[in-house]
Amino acid sequence: xxxxxxxxxxxxxxxxxxxxxxxxxxxxxxxxxxxxxxxxxxxxxxxxxxxxxxxxxxxxxxxxxxxxxxxxxxxxxxxxxxxxxxxxxxxxxxxxxxxxxxxxxxxxxxxxxxxxxxxxxxxxxxxxxxxxxxxxxxxxxx
Amino acid sequence: xxxxxxxxxxxxxxxxxxxxxxxxxxxxxxxxxxxxxxxxxxxxxxxxxxxxxxxxxxxxxxxxxxxxxxxxxxxxxxxxxxxxxxxxxxxxxxxxxxxxxxxxxxxxxxxxxxxxxxxxxxxxxxxxxxxxxxxxxxxxxxxxxxxxxxxx
Numbered sequence: 026x027x028x029x030x031x032x033x034x035x036x037x038x039x040x041x042x043x044x045x046x047x048x049x050x051x052x053x054x055x056x057x058x059x060x061x062x063x064x065x066x067x068x069x070x071x072x073x074x075x076x077x078x079x080x081x082x083x084x085x086x087x088x089x090x091x092x093x094x095x096x097x098x099x100x101x102x103x104x105x106x107x108x109x110x111x112x113x114x115x116x117x118x119x120x121x122x123x124x125x126x127x128x129x130x131x132x133x134x135x136x137x138x139x140x141x142x143x144x145x146x147x148x149x150x151x152x153x154x155x156x157x158x159x160x161x162x163x164x165x166x167x
Numbered sequence: 168x169x170x171x172x173x174x175x176x177x178x179x180x181x182x183x184x185x186x187x188x189x190x191x192x193x194x195x196x197x198x199x200x201x202x203x204x205x206x207x208x209x210x211x212x213x214x215x216x217x218x219x220x221x222x223x224x225x226x227x228x229x230x231x232x233x234x235x236x237x238x239x240x241x242x243x244x245x246x247x248x249x250x251x252x253x254x255x256x257x258x259x260x261x262x263x264x265x266x267x268x269x270x271x272x273x274x275x276x277x278x279x280x281x282x283x284x285x286x287x288x289x290x291x292x293x294x295x296x297x298x299x300x301x302x303x304x305x306x307x308x309x310x311x312x313x314x315x316x317x318x319x
Binding site: 039080081084087119127148 | 170171172173174175176177178179180181182183184185186187188189190191192193194195197198200201202203204205207208209210212213214215216217218219220221222224225228229231233234235236237239240241242243245246247248251252253254255256257258259260261262263264265266267268269270271272274275276277278279281282283284286287288289290291292293294295296297298299302
């Protein structure tokens with residue numbers, strides 16, 4: 026069980042949105058983690074510096090929250106390590122072929138009313154729900 | 168320089184949002200998908216909050232001629248719903264359902280120092296590289312970067 030956190034989740038979501046709006050306003054870029062990260066993998070994109078800075082800021086954020094406010098960030102991974110690695114490989118292949126993930130398609134794309142992003146989001150949400158159903162209720166896994 | 172510092176700040180805002188919202192917590196993400204079991208609807212509020220701000224904010228930002236620091240907006244021009252989009256997204260959802268991680272949730276989770284988050288991101292980068300390499304090999308011409316058009 027995890028606690029239902031509507032207020033913190035709404036607030037956190039609004040901050041994700043704020044970041045997306047600012048990155049578009051200043052850099053003219055979609056705040057899609059797949060796209061930003063892919064530009065940092067070989068062959069390195071020529072505009073790698075802002076990408077690296079954005080990701081460094083994102084990684085630093087939970088440390089700063091903990092350091093400045095003492096607020097701990099809930100984290101629990103019920104998934105066995107081997108399946109995390111398999112899941113990571115599958116996610117990497119999927120987001121590259123599908124040109125985006127939750128941030129790029131699910132937030133930025135839907136906000137632009139892009140039909141591609143709406144179709145992509147409905148698709149990955151559906152297969153995620155289906156996968157969890159099969160893993161937990163059919164196979165009796167994690 | 169300004170470009171890099173501001174990108175770092177926006178990344179900080181993004182990571183803070185992910186951390187506070189619960190998106191960096193695989194158990195919470197998996198419970199969001201587990202409608203038939205220990206359902207936790209919180210992540211619908213994350214999407215709701217993010218979409219509310221982005222949809223309204225983009226209306227104002229994309230009305231402008233260009234972004235503050237660049238010559239033009241970099242927006243995907245492709246509007247076609249094609250097989251790679253749907254197949255790739257379906258595959259992504261399967262991996263998300265197995266691991267409880269999406270790229271945007273996992274990257275800030277690296278800052279928590281959790282081994283599972285680092286293992287996920289390492290595997291995910293390997294997956295992206297593998298897909299990129301095979302895409303370049305299978306198509307006769309190297310895969311071109313997506314074309315961009317202003318105001319798409």
